[in-house]
Amino acid sequence: MSQLRIADQTWTFASASLTVYHCLAPEADWNLALDHAGQTLWLAGTVIPGPSSPEALIGAEVVVDLRALDELVGALLDRPVTLYPNGQDVCALAFRLAPSPRGVRLAANARCDWDRYLETFDHDQPVALELDLDAAVTALYPGNMP
Template sequence: MSRIRIGDHTWTFDAASLELYHCMSSEADWNLALVRAGATLWLAGTVVPGPRSPEALLGAEVSVDLRSLDEVAGALLGRHVTLYPGGQDVCALRFRLAASPGGVRLAASAGCDWDRYLKTFDHDRPVDLELDIDAAVVALHPGNLP
């Protein structure tokens, strides 16, 4: 099962699929489709080194594009949010991919500061973020997406 938790709220997903491109370079880009109740949310980022095979993904370092994280979190919460994983001094979400029954496991947790101007939460403390996603690897493109 795939899920995202933000603070006290948890969402589960019906399916998750990972597609990578620029795999022949030292750093590849990825898009993760998260399907929930017929709607698709997109998380994106980079992975190093660029994987030449699905097996090469295991242990590879993943970075999440924080703009896409804000879009996914905002869609789930139903309001705008700007998250700063690790606090404003760190502001990064990185982890290593692991094997999972469905393909690869994207798992990370971080305390996140957030933009108080947006009044996303009804408190003034950081929120916990947890990703635990089992994704099928659907394609590794050597260059751009077709």
């Protein structure tokens, strides 16, 4: 099962599909398609090193593109959000991929500060982010996606 929790809300995704491209580079890019109630939402980032096979993804370090994270969480909350994972001094979400029944597991926990100007939450405290996604590896492209 794939889930994302932010603050006191949790969303479950019917499926998660990972596509990696620029695999021949030292740092590859990835897109994760998430099926939420029939709608496809996206998360993106980079993976180090570029994988030569799906098995090579296990233990690789992924970094989440924070703009993609804001877009995903904003779509789920149905309001704009700017998150600062691990606080404004760090402002990064990175972790290592683990094996999962479908392929790879993207899992991370972080306390997130957020842009108060947007009034996304009804309090002035950081929010907890829990990401636990079981993704099928659908494609590895040596260069750009076709």
